[in-house]
Amino acid sequence: MKIGIVGLPNVGKSTMFNSITNAGAECANYPFCTIEPNVGVVAVPDERLDALAKMYNPQKVTPAVIEFVDIAGLVKGASKGEGLGNKFLSHIREVDSIVEVVRCFDDTNIVHVDGSIDPIRDIETINLELVFADIETVDKRLDRARKNLKADKKYQAEIDVLEKIKNALEQGKAARTLSLNDEEKELIKDAFLLTNKPILYIANISENDIAKEDNDYVKKVKEYAKEENAEVIPLCVKLEEELSSLDKEDKQEMLLGLGLTELGLDKVIKASYKLLGLMSFLTAGEPEVRAWTIKIGTKAPQAAGKIHSDIERGFIRAEVISFDDLMNVKSMVTAREKGLVRSEGKDYIMQDGDIVLFRFNV
Secondary structure, three states: OEEEEEOOOOOOHHHHHHHHHOOOOOOOOOOOOOOOOEEEEEEOOOHHHHHHHHHHOOOEEEOOEEEEEEOOOOOOOHHHOOOOHHHHHHHHHOOOEEEEEEEOOOOOOOOOOOOOOOHHHHHHHHHHHHHHHHHHHHHHHHHHHHHHHOOOOOHHHHHHHHHHHHHHHHOOOOHHHOOOOHHHHHHHHHHOOHHHOOEEEEEEOOHHHOOOOOOHHHHHHHHHHHOOOOEEEEEOHHHHHHHHOOOHHHHHHHHHHOOOOOOHHHHHHHHHHHHOOEEEEEEEOOOEEEEEEEEOOOEHHHHHHHHOHHHHHOEEEEEEEEHHHHHHHOOHHHHHHOOOOEEEOOOOEOOOOEEEEEEEOO
């Protein structure tokens, strides 16, 4: 599962990528510093693993991971090949969701590609380029579906949903703003529309605004994001980069000094994980405490298959306890005595934080 970090040049995109991954992507005060996308695999922060590690004292603790891709800055006209337009669009087509970094601070020392600070204009610059690219994709699909309609009436349903999407795109709206039913979503799934990808906005603020109420720029971004039902996380990217280079103790001390309880980047990683429709179930024992990534709505046998295909094939049942129930009684032995460990069959839908032992035939 890949998340693309996008934004106009010089908004703090690569700095945020560095902070998340400590990957050392080049950052500079000029456009197109990032040409080929940088890729980093990131652990998903999960306090539940720490609690289970204290209980089991395992040899190994393995968190869930997601992949972030730092994609080149985009400029107006990208859909027509301006700047690194075609490359940008091909790279963004390959990711599953988008994190868009928006500049929400004033600083005359950092050049803005359009010469002034206006986060809504910046968001619309990117969104419109993606809209233009999607209109081209939808037009091609419509031409093909209309030709196929002569031989097979089933294509009418595809034409209907494509026309609905085109109408929204021509109004400058993203495809994700439409309420499509499951059948309609299935019909356009293989179109890989750029504006249909889920999005999270990062409002990059200055250090002076950290402990304050949202500044006017952030308020505008939050208002804009409401229409897409998208989340906005205010974040001082520069500070997060400094924090990412510190050891655990110094990091905690600096956070306390700033009146913060959690790294902003941890919020971004957790929100990105959720944006992809993902969750974790847990396995725990002395050899290893581990978080396993599955899609929300996954049934027990398919979750077992994440560990090994043999477990899915020979699945008998899942012995399940919620993380909170286990923490309340402090031991698996007590949990069993109190009847808190449930036996679940093939139709059980996994819940986030389930601690599971799968029983199976070899």
